[in-house]
Amino acid sequence: MIRAAVEAKLYDVVLTSYNFKQDHHLEVQKAIGEAAQAGLGIVAMKTQAGVYWDKEKTTPINMKAALKWALRDTNVHTAIPGFTTLDQLQTDLDVLRDSNLTDDEKRSLEAPKLAGFFCQGCDQCLDPCLGRLPIPELMRSFMYAHAYRNREAAQALLLELALPESPCGDCGECPVRCAQGFDIRQRVRDIMRLRAVPREFLI
Ligand code: SF4
Ligand code: SF4
16 A cells, blocks of 8 residues: 555655554565655554553553654654553653663563554455454454543444444354454454443443
């Protein structure tokens, strides 16, 4: 998509996911290098890679390190990490003042290897899914609800998808294997419950 944007000669800016957790981050790095060389501005998103390493949210990703990781690429002109608290804003401002990735920070991005919340949009799960579910979108809704605690956005996305009440209901064993190690069936079941929750209870 990034290369197509360059070839189209229509666009000024590329907004792309870019983080240390992407299996294909070297490919993204190469493509944004080509786009920057062609004069496009590069905005990195999803730099915090889902915020937590684990679904139970006991192990946060090192936010400073994750943002520095994206910004150390000189072809990235800016990033758009979201924040909802002053502490988070302060963390991002600290990175503006000093974006050098220390050895400790590098190590913090290497371990532990847990699935976390970030769906890298590789679409590997689509063909094996017997119910032809839009799994990347469902995993994005799951991340909004559980990692970002933005249940309104999560529910809005679910409503857009207009799926049956129990989309995994007719399957025996689930043949889907996620590249990031998500238990897809369990997450689909979990997030679908949110659709029926009245909006006034989502605050
Ligand atoms: S259990 Fe759900 S995720 Fe797995 S194949 Fe069936 S519909 Fe797809
Ligand atoms: S395989 Fe996993 S990481 Fe890849 S698109 Fe599907 S849910 Fe996302």
